[in-house]
Amino acid sequence: MAAGVSTLQRRREMAAATATSGAGRCRLSKVGASRRPPPARVRVAVRLRPFVDRTARTSDPPCVRGMDSCSLEIANWRNNQETLKYQFDAFYGERSTQQDIYTGSVQPILRHLLEGQNASVLAYGPTGAGKTHTMLGSPEQPGVIPRALMDLLQLTREEGTEGRPWALSVTMSYLEIYQEKVLDLLDPASGDLVIREDCRGNILIPGLTQKPITSFADFERHFLPASRNRTVGATRLNQRSSRSHAVLLVKVDQRERLAPFRQREGKLYLIDLAGSEDNRRTGNKGLRLKESGAINTSLFVLGKVVDALNQGLPRVPYRDSKLTRLLQDSLGGSAHSILIANIAPERRFYLDTVSALNFAARSKEVINRPFTNESLQPPVLAPVKLSQKELLGPPEAKRARGPEEVEIRSPEPMAAPASASQKLSPLQKLSNMDPAMLERLLSLDRLLASQGSQGAPLLSTPKRERMVLMKTMEEKDLEIERLKMKQKELEAKVLAQKAEDSKEKENHYPTILRPLSHRTVTVAKPLKKAVVMPLQLIQEQAASPNAEIHILKNKGRKRKLESLDASEPEEKAEDCWELEISPELLAHGRKKILDLLNEGSARDLRSLQRIGPKKAQLIVGWRELHGPFSQVEDLERVEGITGKQMESFLKANILGLAAGQRCDPS
Ligand SMILES: Nc1ncnc2c1ncn2[C@@H]1O[C@H](COP(=O)(O)OP(=O)(O)OP(=O)(O)O)[C@@H](O)[C@H]1O
Structure with a gap:
């Protein structure tokens, strides 16, 4: 592929993007100062392609119209007197060029890779609306992929030169998801690969080929033949319709040259999704229909994932399709994401266009929380070569294919020393927590709260701000400390009461007749309903060595009794005894x-x-x-x-x- 873009022009564009974003060369100190930048929103851009058959324009006026650089309107099919208006981060009209889309929406996120963060670009839209054109383009009009690769390689060359603190290397992988199978386009003989997640929430595909690339020529050498391996087929709407989701993964690895030998990895996903299809219009039958089913299902799950993220639901159904599982660290995870929704002007695309716009409008609300994938590493001179067998667990190892031709580094960076994290305050721990972990913690909190164990859930409204959550968590920690102290006081009182009891025993008073003082202590809200216990039972328990808490099985139900405080005056027999777990x-x-x-x-x-x-x-x-x-x-x-x-x-x-x-x- 001839890129058709001069290096000088590239440099100018990069400089412009850097100036706009206000970041750039001071990246190292910036990263050092804050390991957790503020949440980044998924940016959504819409691109309207021109009429493919330009003569059709007069007989079939476009159903979409751009209003300004961020908004558009489309006829309302329910009421032809009205239009539906949409606003996005960017709107690119029919006359926009490949360069407009690239410099406006993609180029600014590339710098995050050199900060050890992830970035992703997804082209979404109905079949024939211009996704492949946007991502790949043609030799005359190169798209996002060649432009991004050229810039990224240039950037890594500059940042990684001798004398700079970090040594950089770039690798590429290229895969497609076809009928829920993950296929390595750089090694078509390989079978369906497994998607895994490491303990830091990074998505991995053990056994996926990674090719080191140092120049654009290197990239083309691997990418062009691999592109021909992509599954395409003719449908009524597009002669060369992509029948799979194509994912180009570019990794930028950085190793610090001098101590403390930190290591960072930034991943860039460039994804050309298969088109959303209405089979009544595509005329799909047989295999095409089956392919279309898989495509639509995975795009449907993608929509559900977006909805779940938007609504702050505790469970995001990433695992319901291979596509969303792969995108787990790109959508709502640790990546800066841009979704480019491609739409077509022809009226026959109308319903698909409305549905793509609605999808894009939902995606706009997903909040990503970028973090730097940085770890401390001892100096490594040569990358470790691991076979797929070593990378896979026992079931996958059975299916492992032959030895890998490329070097794949161990996917998991070393964890930070435990002592460092132990010294952190609860709030610091929370703010350093992987966002995915935080989400899980919050869902546990909601779960416990729904059982009534700890008052209101932390995340009572889905869109509550992160800082508010942190503050609540800190307050919660303080509350726990307070409760601990109260518990200790109560235990001391119980001990005192026991000592008194033994004294009474020595004085030959029968315990069962001794007046029993007690009180219900609420350490946390009751788990379920308060339980009424007969006085005699309570007295028997109070006399037992474990009088502070009892778990009784009554008619198959667990009953838990909170501490007894013998210092308080006796209460009536019908008093309630609440079941608590602090x-x-x-x-x-x-x-x-x-x-x-x-x-x-x-x-x-x-x-x-x-x-x-x-x-x-x-x-x-x-x-x-x-x-x-x-x-x-x-x-x-x-x-x-x-x-x-x-x-x-x-x-x-x-x-x-x-x-x-x-x-x-x-
Ligand atoms: N912005 C554009 N300018 C000129 N031609 C375009 C533009 N966008 C798309 N096209 C042309 O429209 C046709 C369909 O585009 P493309 O193959 O990119 O669609 P697609 O969305 O990837 O479809 P599918 O999902 O079926 O693969 C192609 O011939 C392409 O060259």
Whole structure:
């Protein structure tokens, strides 16, 4: 592919983008100052292609009209007196050039790669609306892909020259998702590849070919033949219709030349999605119809993912399609994303155009939270070569293909030393937390809150700001501290009461007849309904060595009794005794489960509720591949365990274990 863009022009464009964004060469100090930049929104641009058959324009006036550089209007099919108006981050009309789209929407995000952040560009839209033209273009009109590669290579050359603090290297991978199979376009003989997630939430495809590239010629050498491997076919609407989602992945690796040898990785996804299709118009039959089903399903899931992110739902259905699973760290994750919705002016595209515009309008509200993928690494002179067998877990290893021809570095950077994180305040810990982790923590919070254990959920409205959440979490930590102190006071009182009891025993007073003083102590809100207990039962429990908490099984129901405070005056027999588990007990329960997940054998794991032999095996396999779980919610990352299952696992285990811990502090 001839890029058709001079290097000088490229440099000028980069300089302009840098000036606009206000970032640029001071990137290192900027990253050093703040590892967590503010949330970045998914930018949405709409591009209207010109009439393919220009003579048709007079007989078929366009159904879409640009209003300004950000908005457009389209006829309202329900009422032809009205138009529907849409506003986006950018609108590119029929006369816009490839360069307009690139410099306006794509070029500004490239610099984030050199900050160790991820970026992605997705071309979305109905079949025949110009996605491939936008992404790839032609030798005369090169699209986003060749332009971005040229700039990125130029940028990495400049930043990585000898004498600069970081050594940079660039690799490319190219894959397609065809009928829910992940196929390596650089190695067409390979089979369906597995999508994995590491313990930091990064999406990986073990075994995917990575080609090192140092020049645009290198890129073309790999990319052009691989593009011919992409699945295309003729439909009634497009002679060369893309039948798959094509994903070009460009990784920029940076290693610090001098101590402390930090390492960063920035990923750029350039994605040409397959077109959304209405089979009544495409005239698809047989294989085309089957392909179309897979395309529409994955795009439908993409829409659901966008909706879930917009509404702040605890479960985002990334795993429901390969496309969304792959995009997990690009949409709502750690990437700067730009969605370019391509639309066509012809009236026959009208319904597809409205549906693409509605999709794009929803995508606009997704908030991404970029973070820098940086870690400390000992100096590595040569990359480690890992076979796919080493990278895959046992089930995938069976399907592993032959030895890889390229070098693939270990996908997981080393974790930060534990001591550093232990010194952080709860708020600092929270602000350093991977956003995906934070989301999970919040969903757990919602889950517990929905059971009434801890007052209102942290995330009571989906669009609450991150800072508000953090503040609430900090207040919550303070509240926990306060409750801990209260608990200690109560325990001291119980001990004092016990000492008094023994004195009374020495004086030959029968315990059961001794007046019992008690009071209900609410450490946290009741888990369920308050439970009424007969006085005699309470008295018996009070006399037992574990009088502070009892778990009673009555008609198959667990009943938990909070601390007794013997210093208060006696209350009436019909008093209620509330069942409570304090936050610190929940924390104990979580810790116990986490320890078991990280250290238990498959057999040990089966002692947990909702974990059968198959899930136990999956957990052990995941642990071997990714290392220890950092929190219980990581279970959701295990292939084969859904978010729903994880939540039901938590419900079933945490409360029981927490209470067990309280009864048996050993
Ligand atoms: N902005 C544009 N200017 C000129 N021609 C365009 C433009 N956009 C698209 N086209 C032309 O329209 C036709 C269809 O475009 P393209 O193949 O890019 O569509 P697509 O959305 O990728 O379709 P599919 O999803 O079926 O692959 C092609 O012939 C392409 O050259």
